[in-house]
Amino acid sequence: MLVLVGILRAATTLPGMTSKKTGEIIKPRDVLQIETLDGRGLVAMNTITVPSLEKFVPHIGKEIKLPVRAWAPGVTVNYMYENTVPTA
Secondary structure (H helix, E strand, O other): EEEEEEEEEEEEEOOOOOOOOOOOEEEOOOEEEEEEEOOOOEEEEEEEEOOOOOOOOHHHOOEEEEEEEEEOOOOOOOEOOOOOOOOO
């Protein structure tokens, strides 16, 4: 498991929509924007979808540690929320 450490800048729900290209219906989703530093020391903003915002909203403007999985479509490494709560 990886842990993404950064400043939580936003926690919001993106509205749903219909893709103009495919006609696919995209449901609303809760996202976080976390400010991190890249390998050069420059600011990077990571937008990550999470199951719910309620536990994150009180931490806006503060440093958070978010469990994530990395995935790389093409050459850019992106992060995805990793649910660490065990399921039965």
